Amino acid sequence: MAKLETNINAQPEIEALFFALGEKQRRHIFFSLMDGEKTVKQLAEPLNITLTGLGQHIKILEAAKLVRTEKVGRERICSVNPEGLATMENFAKLHRNLWSSRFSALRKIVEAH
Amino acid sequence: MAKLETNINAQPEIEALFFALGEKQRRHIFFSLMDGEKTVKQLAEPLNITLTGLGQHIKILEAAKLVRTEKVGRERICSVNPEGLATMENFAKLHRNLWSSRFSALRKIVEAH
DNA sequence: CCAATAGTCAAGTTTAAACTTAACTATGAT
DNA sequence: ATCATAGTTAAGTTTAAACTTGACTATTGG
Numbered sequence: 107m108a109k110l111e112t113n114i115n116a117q118p119e120i121e122a123l124f125f126a127l128g129e130k131q132r133r134h135i136f137f138s139l140m141d142g143e144k145t146v147k148q149l150a151e152p153l154n155i156t157l158t159g160l161g162q163h164i165k166i167l168e169a170a171k172l173v174r175t176e177k178v179g180r181e182r183i184c185s186v187n188p189e190g191l192a193t194m195e196n197f198a199k200l201h202r203n204l205w206s207s208r209f210s211a212l213r214k215i216v217e218a219h
Numbered sequence: 220m221a222k223l224e225t226n227i228n229a230q231p232e233i234e235a236l237f238f239a240l241g242e243k244q245r246r247h248i249f250f251s252l253m254d255g256e257k258t259v260k261q262l263a264e265p266l267n268i269t270l271t272g273l274g275q276h277i278k279i280l281e282a283a284k285l286v287r288t289e290k291v292g293r294e295r296i297c298s299v300n301p302e303g304l305a306t307m308e309n310f311a312k313l314h315r316n317l318w319s320s321r322f323s324a325l326r327k328i329v330e331a332h
Numbered sequence: 333c334c335a336a337t338a339g340t341c342a343a344g345t346t347t348a349a350a351c352t353t354a355a356c357t358a359t360g361a362t
Numbered sequence: 363a364t365c366a367t368a369g370t371t372a373a374g375t376t377t378a379a380a381c382t383t384g385a386c387t388a389t390t391g392g
Contacts, residue, residue, distance in 0.1 A: 121243075128241015129380080130234075140318060147338065157339060159381050180338045180389040186318050195311035202304045205253060209301075242350080260368060270369060272351050293359040293368045337390075345382070352375070360367075 119171075120197060123190055126170035131155065132163050136172055136186070143185035232284075233310060236303055239283035244268065245276050249285055249299070256298035 126132055135149055150160040164184060167173035172190035176183050239245055248262055263273040277297060280286035285303035289296050 121246075124237070124240045124246060127237045131380085133234075133237060140314065140321075142321070145338080155380095156382060158341085158383085161340070162380075177339090182339070188315060188318055188322075191311050191315045191318070195308060195315060198304050198308035198311060201253065202301060202308060205299050205301055205304070208253075208255070244350085258368080268350095269352060271353085271371085274370070275350075290369090295369065333392105335390100335392085338388085340387075341385090343383085345380105347380075348378095350375105350377075353373090355371090357370075358368085360365105362363100362365085 119193060122166075122170040123172070123193055123197075126166050126172055126190075129163075129166075132167055135160070135163055135184075136167060139173060139184055139186045143183050145181045145183060147181070149184060232306060235279075235283040236285070236306055236310075239279050239285055239303075242276075242279075245280055248273075248276055248297075249280060252286060252297055252299045256296050258294045258296060260294070262297060 127136070131153060134153060138144065138149060138152075146157055146160055146164065149164075150157050153160065164173060164175060164182075168175060168187075170190050171187050171193065174185055174187040240249070244266060247266060251257065251262060251265075259270055259273055259277065262277075263270050266273065277286060277288060277295075281288060281300075283303050284300050284306065287298055287300040
């Protein structure tokens with residue numbers, strides 16, 4: 107029987123997702139967008155950060171598919187991309203199932219002795 | 220109508236979870252434990268890191284309820300704590316639902332015009 | 333057309349957090 | 363009893379990544 111590939115972590119999709127949400131400011135940005143779309147300017151103001159700094163966070167959130175953006179005139183409109191959260195939910199589900207099936211397999215072995 | 224509290228992020232539970240998995244080495248440690256429990260030594264070796272360094276990661280993973288540990292003799296046995304993944308799954312589910320309900324509410328407003 | 337606004341890019345600085353060292357404790361093996 | 367192994371603690375170093383600056387482009391409003 108082939109060894110199950112648990113290191114889903116190797117997937118760049120998952121890497122990008124956890125890296126993006128691993129930072130406090132980016133979590134703030136993401137949650138702020140949950141309330142509705144905003145421009146880079148609108149996101150930057152309450153965080154006390156430069157437009158450049160905010161733009162860098164947005165790129166990382168976009169790469170993680172947590173945020174989508176669209177240039178409208180001279181503004182960039184940012185909104186939630188549901189794909190990231192879906193990926194996260196699937197990831198958590200899959201690994202909880204993997205873990206519990208292994209755990210119960212282990213219990214059987216222990217109980218047999 | 221009171222403003223819905225979307226900043227679940229303020230919850231230290233969620234903060235700890237994303238902070239913990241935001242780091243590559245800690246993701247490796249976590250996935251490694253998915254295959255079965257290991258000592259601090261066993262975890263440190265393949266990562267080319269000191270025992271001290273590994274111990275620091277383990278504390279962070281424990282705080283996030285992703286890992287549990289138990290001191291057995293002179294060794295510390297580390298294993299997956301399913302609570303962290305459960306929290307993550309609930310988080311992703313909740314926010315996907317929140318987002319999609321807001322999104323469809325927005326669609327209705329737009330369509331009405 | 334001109335000034336203000338919104339954002340971007342390349343390059344550098346700053347800071348948080350990852351990591352190490354060295355000294356120590358506790359357990360296990362011979 | 364003593365030596366090796368496993369881990370811990372406090373303190374310091376290193377590094378990755380967050381952040382800024384200054385110069386630039388593109389859009390918009392007067």
